[in-house]
Structures are given as C-alpha cells and as structure tokens.
Amino acid sequence: SSGINAEYGHPEFDGYTQGTLIKQASVVLLGYPLGVPMDDDVRRNDIIEYEKCTDKGPGMTYSMYSIGMLELGQLETAEQLFKVQFKNLRPPFRIWNEYPYAVGCTNFLTAVGGFLQSLLYGYLGARVFEQFLQINPHVMPDCSNVTYTGVSYK
Numbered sequence: 258s259s260g261i262n263a264e265y266g267h268p269e270f271d272g273y274t275q276g277t278l279i280k281q282a283s284v285v286l287l288g289y290p291l292g293v294p295m296d297d298d299v300r301r302n303d304i305i306e307y308e309k310c311t312d313k314g315p316g317m318t319y320s321m322y323s324i325g326m327l328e329l330g331q332l333e334t335a336e337q338l339f340k341v342q343f344k345n346l347r348p349p350f351r352i353w354n355e356y357p358y359a360v361g362c363t364n365f366l367t368a369v370g371g372f373l374q375s376l377l378y379g380y381l382g383a384r385v386f387e388q389f390l391q392i393n394p395h396v397m398p399d400c401s402n403v404t405y406t407g408v409s410y411k
Contacts, residue, residue: 261295266303279307281314282321289324289378301329308338315355316345316368320375327379327395335379336398342372381405 261267265275267284284307287293288300304325311318319341326335344357345368353368355361377383380403382393390410397403
C-alpha cells in the first residue's frame with residue numbers, strides 16, 4: 258500500500274492520523290494471523306505505534322501484540338505485553354473480562370481465545386501450513402520449562 262511508512266507501519270485506514278486512539282488490535286493482525294509478508298521494521302512499528310494509542314481495550318488485543326513481538330524475537334517486550342492480559346481477569350474466580358479491572362462483558366471468550374493463542378502461536382510458536390507444522394518455541398515468563406501435551410499434526 259502507498260500508505261505504508263517504515264517509521265509508523267501501516268495506517269489503520271485511509272486518512273488515519275497517526276496517534277489517534279484505536280479500540281483494539283487490528284493492523285497488527287496483518288502479521289499474525291494473516292501472515293501478510295512485510296519487513297520486520299514495519300511489523301515492529303505497527304505493534305509499537307498502535308500499542309501506544311490503543312485504549313487498553315478488549316482482552317485479545319495484548320495477546321496479538323505479544324505474539325508479534327515473539328515473532329520478532331523481542332522477548333522482553335513480548336513478556337510485558339503478555340502480562341497485560343492478566344488485568345482482564347475478574348475476581349473472585351478469575352473469569353476473563355472484556356476490559357481491564359472488571360469493566361465490560363464478563364466471561365469474554367475473545368479474551369480467553371487471545372490468551373490461548375498467545376500460548377500456542379506466541380510462546381509455542383506454532384504455525385500451520387498446508388504441508389507442515391512449524392514450531393518456534395520460547396520459554397514463557399517466570400517459567401524454566403513448558404510442556405505442551407497432545408500436539409499432533411498429520
């Protein structure tokens with residue numbers, strides 16, 4: 258697209274003013290799960306720039322930012338973004354909520370799905386292709402090892 262800027266990445270939409278508040282991860286979905294080929298600098302800038310102007314919104318947002326940073330090998334940033342997800346857990350039963358601090362929909366399945374994706378596609382690094390399953394694992398924060406049971410591909 259002619260709107261791609263290496264410094265800021267992809268525009269949210271035609272006419273988007275960089276830095277304008279956005280609700281949730283959208284542009285970063287180009288990298289994962291869509292797998293649109295792009296330069297690592299553009300991918301990184303998409304995540305960095307949109308994380309700055311996200312309204313700290315829906316539970317799936319930070320899982321997508323974390324997955325992107327793991328793909329880029331930015332492990333410390335990925336860990337920080339991964340841990341933001343836990344603000345969406347609602348006491349006393351730690352049910353996933355739409356927004357942090359018990360605001361919005363309760364038992365928000367999109368947040369649960371985002372969290373699971375951050376484990377499988379982020380920290381396990383799984384990518385499913387037509388002919389093969391690719392694994393590029395990273396150890397999760399505060400863990401010395403992780404075991405994924407029941408992962409098979411035929």
